[in-house]
Every structure is written in structure tokens, then in C-alpha cells.
Amino acid sequence: MRVITGEYRGRKLETPTGYEIRPTSDKVKESIFNLLMNDTWGQVFCDLFSGTGSLGIEALSRGAKKCYFCDSARESIRLTRRNIEHCGAEERAVILQGDYQRTLDRIHEKVDVFLLDPPYRAGLYEKCLLKIDRLDLLSRNGIIITEHGSRDAMPESAGRLKRIRECRYGKTVVSIYRYPQESVSEEE
Template identity: 60%
Template sequence: MRIITGAYRGRKLETPRGDDIRPTTDKVKEAVFNILMQDTYDAVCVDLFTGTGNLGLEALSRGARRCYFCDNSRDSLQLAKLNIQKCHAEDKAIVLAGDYSKCLARIREQADIFFLDPPYQAGLYENCLALIDSLDLLSEEGIILAEHGVRDEMPRKVGRLEKTKERRYGRIMVSIYRRTDDAGAGDQEGEEEAE
């Protein structure tokens, strides 16, 4: 696992030994950042269920201003802190320990990008989206990228957050949510499969 491009390009990240932490693959990570394009520059990001810190560090490498790395697992946080140190990104990283609800409640600013990657089939997606919305944590033009299994049913709309697109990468899906401040239907696009 490595940083693909930007200031930390080529840095190899520490990876977990067991199966408890499931890092985002380089293929999916590259696809996610192709979706974001230039949106990472000067962005405030939240890497919820951070695992190794892989996505948040890639965002910082591509010019994000700050990233919150959040996880409930002590092992995950140790890995994330180690990888933050390897990239010399301590001045842009805020590490929060606790479950997603405690971490989100501690964030005192709106974020432009949320990476949402909880354990698959744990039933946490809708609760996470609802809390992000109720705490008003997503900026007006912000984006949430939720990584999940192809069989996971993702809600079309939660509060003001609406799924606008989904992409398939083999057995992994990425659902994209944006803020809509009206009750009307969005321009939801169908599923797309990547090569």
C-alpha cells in the first residue's frame, strides 16, 4: 500500500497483519481520487473508520488542508499514527479516538470531503449519514464517498444528503452523497462499472 501521487508520492504505508482492518485497495483509492479530481486542494477531510489512514493521507498528499482520522480501534489508530509520521503529516492531521458518533461530535467545523468506510454489513452507513447531516458537518459543496460491498443496500436519501452516483469496482461499490437543501429529487445517475 502506497501513496499514489502528490507531496507524499511513493511513501509505503504500514499495513495490518490480520484481517481485522481492511484497507482500501490502490485500485479503488485511485478511482475515488479520480472522482474527486481537484476537490482535495485546500479541503478539510474526515477519514471516518480510518483503518490505516490510507485515504486521508492520500488527500493530504494531494493538497488537502487538514484531515481528521477517526477510529474506534486502538490497532487502527496506532497504524494511522505511524503512517502519519511516515508522511511527516502531523501538522495537518487530527487523530480522534472513539466510535463514529463520538468522533463526529468532536469535529467543530464543516468538512468538504468525508471518506466513509465502516465494516461492511455492520449496518452503520445510514446512522453515519444521518449524524453527519444532523450535526451539519458537510459543507455546502461537500461530498461523501461511501465504500461498501456490492450487496449492501445504501439509502437514496438521508435528511439533506442524497446519493447522486454510484460506481462499481469488482465486488466493491462507492456511493457518492451530496447535500441537497430541498426536498426534490436529485439527478441520480445509475450504477457504473469501472474497468
């Protein structure tokens, strides 16, 4: 596993030894950032269920202003911390240990891009989307990118959030959520 492009390009990231942590493949990671295009520079990210921190580190490498790395597993937090230090990204990284509810409660600014990759079939996707919406953490033009298995049923909407796109990569699917643009216009 490596950083694909940007400031930390080519840096190898430490990977887990067991099967408890399921890192995003380089192919899917590259596809996610291709979907974002240039919407990384200067943005605030949150890598919820960070695992190794690979997605958030890729965002920082591509110019994200800040990234929150959140996970409940101590081993994931250790891996994430070591990978952030290996890249020299400590100044723009905030590491929060705890379940998604507690860590989301500790974020006190708008996030432009949420990266959600919880354990497949754990039933957390809709709960996470609803919590982010309820706490009003997503910026007006922000997006939530969820990585899930092809057998996971994803909601069309959760609170005010709507699914706007779905891309398949073999057994992995990426769904993108955001606020409908008409409701964003009304808020301006």
C-alpha cells in the same frame, strides 16, 4: 499499500497483519480520487473509520488543508499514527479515537469531504450519514464518499443528503452523497 501521488508519492504505508482492518485497495483509492478530480486542494477531509489512514493520507498528499482520522480500534489508531508520522503529515492531521458518534461530536468545523469506509454489513452507513446531516458538519458543496460491498443496500437519501452517483469496482462499490444543489442555492 502506497501513496499514489502528490507530496508523499510512493511512500509505503504500514498495513495490518490480521483481517480486522480492511484497507482500501490502491485501485479503488485511485478511483475515489479520480472522482474528486482537483477538489482536494485546500479542503478539509474526514477519514471516518480510518483503518490505516490510507485515504486521508492520500488526501493530504494531494493538498488537503486538514484531515480528521477517526477510528474506534486502538490498532487502527496506532497504524494511522505511524503512517502519518512516516509521511511527515502530523501538522495537518487530527487523530480522534472513538466510535463514529463520539468522534463526529468532536469535530467543530465544516468538512468538505467525508470518506466513509465502515466494516461492511455492520449497518452503519445510514446512521453515519444521518449523524453528519444532523450535526450539520458537511460544507454546502461538500460530498460524502462511501465505500461498501456490492451486497450492501445503500439508501437513496438520508436526512437532507441524496445519493448522486454510484461506481462499481468488482465487489466494491463507491456511492457519493451530497446536498441537492437546489437546497444549496436556497441557503446562499
